[in-house]
Each structure stands twice: as structure tokens, then as C-alpha cells.
Amino acid sequence: MKDTFKAFVVREQEGELTGALEQKQIADLPAGDVLIRVDYSCVNYKDALSVTGNRGVTKQYPHTPGVDAAGHVVSSTDARFQEGTAVVVNGFDFGMNTSGGFQEYIRVPGDWITPLPDGLTTFEAMAYGTAGLTAAQSVEELLHRVKPDDGPVLVTGATGGVGSVAVALLLKLGFTVHAVTGKEAEADRLKQAGVTEVLSRQSFLDETTRPLKKGSYAGIIDTVGGPLLASVIRYVQYGGLVTTCGNVGGAEMTLTVYPFILRGVRLIGIDAVQVPVSERTRLWEHLADDWRLPVQEWVETKSLHDLPDVVSSLLDGTHQGRTVIEI
Incomplete structure (x- = not known):
């Protein structure tokens, strides 16, 4: 040394x-x-x-x-x-x-x-990093209530660190994935990866007049926060689940209670900082084995x-x- x-x-x-x-x-x-x-x-x-x-x-x-x-x-x-x-x-x-x-x-x-679990190198661990661990937490929470046959899952910030891993994990697990990104040039890459539909962030931000929209998504993994999160929640179907882990789009949002009391939507916060090592170990084992990318x-x-x-x-x-x- x-x-x-x-x-x-x-x-x-x-x-x-x-x-x-x-x-x-x-x-x-x-x-x-x-x-x-x-x-x-x-x-x-x-x-x-x-x-x-x-x-x-x-x-x-x-x-x-x-x-x-x-x-x-x-x-x-x-x-x-x-x-x-x-x-x-x-x-x-x-x-x-x-x-x-x-x-x-x-x-x-x-x-x-x-x-590190057997089979996962130090390079692979950092290819995931905190972003990958956060994505894995989000996917695990989603799996508690949402199955691939329930409908598409929407991922916001889909070209970022957490979003890109979340998209890859969902596709591997058999989900139909729709993606939201502010980078229109990335649409082709997302579709080549298997994403069914790529939507612009602005298309959701412009649609803010009705408290509930058509229930298009079984679940949402949000990495952006702010007004975009407030908007996409209105598109979740009955019994759906939304996870949120970021605030690059803002820390504040304005929305009604209707998605929660009329559709039973659940909003789950994801924190990768204070997660117990026992939970981290389980998630790393998934990433080394059945969720390996x-x-x-x-x-x-x-x-x-x-x-x-x-x-x-x-x-x-x-x-x-x-x-x-x-x-």
C-alpha cells in the first residue's frame, strides 16, 4: 500500500x-x-x-x-x-x-x-451505483402492486442515470414501457432499446386543466419531481403505484387528492441514502442475478x-x- x-x-x-x-x-x-x-x-x-x-x-x-x-x-x-x-x-x-x-x-x-455478491464485479457495481440502486428500489416497490399484464409503466427522466436503469430493468422483467424525456434526440435510442412510446416532457406539462386524465398507466417511476410528477399522477389507472426519487424538475408540486381518493393511487418515496444494508444487499443480489443487465x-x-x-x-x-x- x-x-x-x-x-x-x-x-x-x-x-x-x-x-x-x-x-x-x-x-x-x-x-x-x-x-x-x-x-x-x-x-x-x-x-x-x-x-x-x-x-x-x-x-x-x-x-x-x-x-x-x-x-x-x-x-x-x-x-x-x-x-x-x-x-x-x-x-x-x-x-x-x-x-x-x-x-x-x-x-x-x-x-x-x-x-458485493458473487458474480458482480466492482466495475458493474459502479455501472449501477446509487442511480442503479435507486432504480432497483423503485422497480421493487412497483412489483408489489403492478404486473406486466396490468398495462404500461411510464418512466420520467428516462435518459438520466436512474431513469435509464429503470427502463432497462422494466424491459427485462417483461413490462411495456413508455418514456418521458426532455431530449427529443434520444427518442430513437429509447425505441431501439424496446420502449414502446417516447413522450415529451412538455406534452404533460401543457395538459394541466383536468384533475384526472384517462388511466393510461399501471404505474410510474418518476425521477424528475415537481410539476411533471403532479401532471403524470393524473394518468395512473385504478390501484396503480407511483414512485418518486428526484427533484431536478422542482421540489414543489400542486395537485388534487383525486388520484388518491378516487383511484386509490399510491405515491411511494424512494430514498437511497439511509437504506439499511440488509435491503441494499438484497437489491445488489437481484442486480447480480435475476435482474442482471x-x-x-x-x-x-x-x-x-x-x-x-x-x-x-x-x-x-x-x-x-x-x-x-x-x-
Whole structure:
């Protein structure tokens, strides 16, 4: 093990934030039970916010972002994790106000760590990352009430990290999928993947006059939030279910109670931060086995040097799919 290692560090100088590769010491890492050599991380919207100084995500700088990491245990004082064990770390405070995955080594509490199931590599784990885990949570909730024969499922933000994995999982499980995206150029790619119908975000935002619309969807996986979520809820059929996990479209929405009291629609919030490790383990096992996807086909691999460009594309809305960072 090296005494020094490379890390992407964001520093604040005269009110401006800049990120660059630096050398850090193992002693610089926060206290924790387990030291891990990071193989891969990945880039999420929350990472982009951390890199650019969103105080709701990261309060103090200098800081190494990265809310996801997968690698192998180097040393441990926690008996659950032996040297060489392949593990994944995400959620809790990792990468937010605690040093994150955009570096060669991390040290974290044992309670933040999930052992990787057999058959799932560290690269594949980061091809999914928090986005994939969130998509898996959403699909699992949907399966409690919705079956493929019940009707199509609508996915909003279908070209983003969570949305793209959710679409792939639903198609694998035999659902008819309709997709909402603000990127019209992506319609052909979604249809080639198996999506039956691609709809524009604006088409839903323009239809806001009636409290209930035709019950077209058995369920919805929403990754956008805000007015779009308020609009699509009106299209859910009786007994349907809606999951929601994001607020890129806004944190507030205005809607009536009619979908809930006249159609029995259920709205389920998805949180990937405080999810117990036992639930994470079950979801990772699904992704390694019966829900396994050909992630290599829709993931791009970049280096720590590429992080500023990836962050920019996330913030300006041009980013597509999933980006894995090879550490």
C-alpha cells in the first residue's frame, strides 16, 4: 500500500470553487473501521452539486466528492470485512460531508459497507451505483402492486442515470414501457432499446386543466419531481403505484387528492441514502442475478482527469446514461 495517493479535491478560494487532482496521505482520510482501495467510482447529479459548491450537499471545503465507490478491503478492524473482500460503499454521509469516492483510498465505518455478491464485479457495481440502486428500489416497490399484464409503466427522466436503469430493468422483467424525456434526440435510442412510446416532457406539462386524465398507466417511476410528477399522477389507472426519487424538475408540486381518493393511487418515496444494508444487499443480489443487465453496453468509462467535463454535462442537461470513473 502506498503512503500517498491521488484524489480529486475541490477547494474554495476567494469565493470560487475549483477541483483538481492532488496527492493525499493515508493519514488525511477520516476515521473509520475499514480502509478500502477504490477500483471504480461513478458520477451522479449529487456529485455535480458537490463539485460546484451546493451547500445542501457539502457544507465545508476542501472536499473530495463521490457518493459511490467500489473496491477491495485493504485493512479492517470490523470482523465482518476481511482483507481482499470486494465491497461497495454509497449512501449515508459518504461523499457529501465525508471524503468520498473520487480517490484511490477511502476509510469508512463498517455500517456503510455492503459486500458485493458473487458474480458482480466492482466495475458493474459502479455501472449501477446509487442511480442503479435507486432504480432497483423503485422497480421493487412497483412489483408489489403492478404486473406486466396490468398495462404500461411510464418512466420520467428516462435518459438520466436512474431513469435509464429503470427502463432497462422494466424491459427485462417483461413490462411495456413508455418514456418521458426532455431530449427529443434520444427518442430513437429509447425505441431501439424496446420502449414502446417516447413522450415529451412538455406534452404533460401543457395538459394541466383536468384533475384526472384517462388511466393510461399501471404505474410510474418518476425521477424528475415537481410539476411533471403532479401532471403524470393524473394518468395512473385504478390501484396503480407511483414512485418518486428526484427533484431536478422542482421540489414543489400542486395537485388534487383525486388520484388518491378516487383511484386509490399510491405515491411511494424512494430514498437511497439511509437504506439499511440488509435491503441494499438484497437489491445488489437481484442486480447480480435475476435482474442482471448488460451494463457494458450503456456505460462510458472516464478517468479522474475527465471529472470537470462530466460534471458540466450533468449540470447543463447534456449528459446521457451512466459514467464510471476508473480510479
